[in-house]
Amino acid sequence: MKSSVAGLALGALMGTPALAWQSGPSATSTPQVRTQSGVATYQPGFFTDYAPVTALDMVSRVPGFGLSNGDTSRRGLGDSFGNLLINGRRPSNKSLSLQTVLQRIPADDVAHVELIQEALPQYDMRGHSRLVNVVLREGAGRSGSWDARVQISDSGRLGPRLIASYTTPVGPTEMTFGLDTGMSGNRVERHTADHDASDVELRRGHDNDQRQYEEFAPSWSMNWDIDDESRLRVDARANIWTWHRVRFAEFQTVSGTTLTPAWFEHNETENHGSLYSGTLSYQRDLSEQLTSETLLLATRERYEDGPEAYETYDPLSGFTGAQIVDASGEIEETAFRQTLSWDPDEQHSLEVGGEHAVNARDTDFAIAIDDGTTVTMLDLPVASTRVEEARSELFANHVWQINDRFSLESGLRYEFSEITQTGDAEQTRSFTYPKPSVTLNYRSDDRNRFRLSGRRDVDQLDFGKFASSVDVQDGNSTLGNPDYVPQRTWTLEGEWERRFGDEGSFSLQIGYDWVEDLDGWISITTPTGVFDAPGNIGDGTNLRVTGNMTTPLDSLGLNNAVLDVFLEWYNTNVEDPLTGEDRHWSGYREWELRLDFRQTFPQSQMAWGWDYFWLSNGEVFRAREYQEHDNTDGDLDIYVETTRFFGVTLRAQVDGVFNDGDDRRRVFYDGSRANGIIDSIDYQNWSMGRTFQISARSTF
Numbered sequence: 001m002k003s004s005v006a007g008l009a010l011g012a013l014m015g016t017p018a019l020a021w022q023s024g025p026s027a028t029s030t031p032q033v034r035t036q037s038g039v040a041t042y043q044p045g046f047f048t049d050y051a052p053v054t055a056l057d058m059v060s061r062v063p064g065f066g067l068s069n070g071d072t073s074r075r076g077l078g079d080s081f082g083n084l085l086i087n088g089r090r091p092s093n094k095s096l097s098l099q100t101v102l103q104r105i106p107a108d109d110v111a112h113v114e115l116i117q118e119a120l121p122q123y124d125m126r127g128h129s130r131l132v133n134v135v136l137r138e139g140a141g142r143s144g145s146w147d148a149r150v151q152i153s154d155s156g157r158l159g160p161r162l163i164a165s166y167t168t169p170v171g172p173t174e175m176t177f178g179l180d181t182g183m184s185g186n187r188v189e190r191h192t193a194d195h196d197a198s199d200v201e202l203r204r205g206h207d208n209d210q211r212q213y214e215e216f217a218p219s220w221s222m223n224w225d226i227d228d229e230s231r232l233r234v235d236a237r238a239n240i241w242t243w244h245r246v247r248f249a250e251f252q253t254v255s256g257t258t259l260t261p262a263w264f265e266h267n268e269t270e271n272h273g274s275l276y277s278g279t280l281s282y283q284r285d286l287s288e289q290l291t292s293e294t295l296l297l298a299t300r301e302r303y304e305d306g307p308e309a310y311e312t313y314d315p316l317s318g319f320t321g322a323q324i325v326d327a328s329g330e331i332e333e334t335a336f337r338q339t340l341s342w343d344p345d346e347q348h349s350l351e352v353g354g355e356h357a358v359n360a361r362d363t364d365f366a367i368a369i370d371d372g373t374t375v376t377m378l379d380l381p382v383a384s385t386r387v388e389e390a391r392s393e394l395f396a397n398h399v400w401q402i403n404d405r406f407s408l409e410s411g412l413r414y415e416f417s418e419i420t421q422t423g424d425a426e427q428t429r430s431f432t433y434p435k436p437s438v439t440l441n442y443r444s445d446d447r448n449r450f451r452l453s454g455r456r457d458v459d460q461l462d463f464g465k466f467a468s469s470v471d472v473q474d475g476n477s478t479l480g481n482p483d484y485v486p487q488r489t490w491t492l493e494g495e496w497e498r499r500f501g502d503e504g505s506f507s508l509q510i511g512y513d514w515v516e517d518l519d520g521w522i523s524i525t526t527p528t529g530v531f532d533a534p535g536n537i538g539d540g541t542n543l544r545v546t547g548n549m550t551t552p553l554d555s556l557g558l559n560n561a562v563l564d565v566f567l568e569w570y571n572t573n574v575e576d577p578l579t580g581e582d583r584h585w586s587g588y589r590e591w592e593l594r595l596d597f598r599q600t601f602p603q604s605q606m607a608w609g610w611d612y613f614w615l616s617n618g619e620v621f622r623a624r625e626y627q628e629h630d631n632t633d634g635d636l637d638i639y640v641e642t643t644r645f646f647g648v649t650l651r652a653q654v655d656g657v658f659n660d661g662d663d664r665r666r667v668f669y670d671g672s673r674a675n676g677i678i679d680s681i682d683y684q685n686w687s688m689g690r691t692f693q694i695s696a697r698s699t700f
Contacts, residue, residue: 103165106143110135124351195682220236231282271303277299363385440453491513519534566594597609606640612637
């Protein structure tokens with residue numbers, strides 16, 4: 001199977017006439033792209049045909065590069081920083097996304113864009129294989145950008161949205177004010193069919209789920225070059241939202257070809273909440289080789305959901321009962337990180353430091369039964385609880401430029417953590433995790449690069465797994481698991497990257513993961529019954545092969561056209577704790593495909609394009625249930641845009657062209673899934689329909 005993925009990727013690459021594998025002019029032969037010592041520099045003229053409005057448009061067209069906000073599944077602030085630099089420094093943190101940072105920079109303010117393709121001592125890679133450094137022109141002062149959109153949902157509702165920012169000098173500082181606000185009104189349409197153990201249809205249902213989401217998200221940033229040695233950056237963001245839903249469903253019994261109305265369901269709810277996040281970063285150059293950085297982060301989130309009544313009506317007698325769900329929660333994160341960086345010479349860079357963080361989540365969940373006369377509260381274990389983790393970490397990272405072709409990254413982090421749970425479940429546990437890493441980079445020439453790495457990771461805790469919840473609409477109860485621990489992974493990974501011409505890039509990555517305490521579903525027995533619960537199901541492995549390609553299509557007669565291809569294959573394996581048989585991991589798809597095509601017509605100032613996303617079938621293994629998910633024909637989006645009028649980029653777009661929705665099959669068992677006795681089978685198709693969007697964006 002591995003060879004088939006590699007063969008497919010290489011076959012596509014070799015079969016594209018535009019890809020220059022033979023010796024010939026390289027990127028260094030054009031003034032728009034220059035490659036030297038592991039850094040490719042793209043001048044503004046390289047992006048002209050893409051008609052960029054902001055720096056985000058430019059970065060998204062750098063061949064072989066994908067913007068990443070950091071790996072939030074790994075623990076620590078160090079991994080939450082993405083693969084973007086602004087003038088050689090990381091501009092963002094958990095308070096602002098990289099997309100937001102780049103959207104605030106007009107394309108005219110960009111002097112050039114650098115693609116750092118390997119670990120170099122002067123750049124802090126932080127585990128990323130590639131970085132982009134956006135270098136701004138001198139004298140960039142007041143500037144702003146705006147993006148106004150209107151989306152038309154399948155139900156005909158309008159969803160306006162405005163994203164705007166303005167940057168201006170204020171005394172010795174530079175301040176940026178941003179706003180992201182709008183609403184959407186998508187409708188979810190479901191078709192269900194309930195079958196018995198012999199797969200004979202018993203009931204079918206259809207429901208419309210009309211949703212409306214509104215949010216208001218202002219942000220503010222300040223950059224202050226205090227003096228030649230000191231810099232202060234402050235980022236603050238708020239997000240206030242309201243989510244409203246009205247659902248109506250009808251169900252019918254099936255007897256041969258006869259359909260008889262059985263019952264109706266209605267529910268209406270409102271979810272609202274707020275999030276406030278702020279980050280302070282202070283850097284000071286203690287000498288030409290020594291730099292100190294202090295980082296403070298604080299995030300607070302609060303939400304309330306319900307009370308939401310799932311009401312049931314008989315076609316003749318009316319109201320028959322309701323299940324009432326009420327949930328609320330608070331999420332907190334506070335972190336402090338201190339780093340000392342030392343660059344003794346051009347070949348070495350050393351970083352040492354420490355980090356302390358406190359994460360917590362309070363969850364309250366209640367469910368009641370209304371039989372039309374009385375309301376009775378149900379006793380659900382671990383429904384009201386607080387989980388708090390205090391985590392400290394010491395770390396050291398070293399980058400060594402061995403010679404012009406080899407570089408070595410190495411690091412060691414040692415973590416101490418204590419998890420405390422109170423409320424319906426009370427427990428305290430302590431853990432220590434060593435997390436070493438090493439990466440060897442080899443550049444055979446300016447076109448070919450090889451990377452071999454090994455590391456140990458510890459996943460971020462999902463505090464929601466410690467608390468119980470009920471999905472009334474889906475008929476699922478999930479018990480909170482106080483014994484849940486984060487899964488740990490040893491990874492060995494190799495990558496080959498080849499670049500061709502100015503716009504071409506291909507990379508092939510092969511990785512193998514050994515996972516301890518894999519996340520999955522377990523069965524927990526309580527005095528009130530047997531429940532599914534998230535938990536650790538043992539050790540597992542994952543072999544993955546990933547191919548990325550960016551290629552121009554001029555040789556196929558499509559001038560100024562570029563195609564991006566992403567193809568990934570997973571071969572996951574774990575021993576099922578119930579059956580003892582080897583199987584795939586829950587929730588993972590074996591294949592994933594992404595295609596992104598764009599063609600520009602510079603003379604007419606027009607462009608069009610499409611993107612396509614497809615996943616193979618996925619499986620979920622619960623204690624008493626098996627699920628199979630299929631996203632049918634995938635997701636195709638098409639757009640056309642122009643820059644002909646007033647310097648504004650106008651775009652018309654259709655999302656979800658195929659509109660086949662997602663299919664799901666659920667097999668319920670009489671008792672444990674291990675005994676194989678099927679009780680019933682449920683089929684569902686879920687779709688939000690096509691959406692249409694008109695947008696305009698520009699800078700000022």
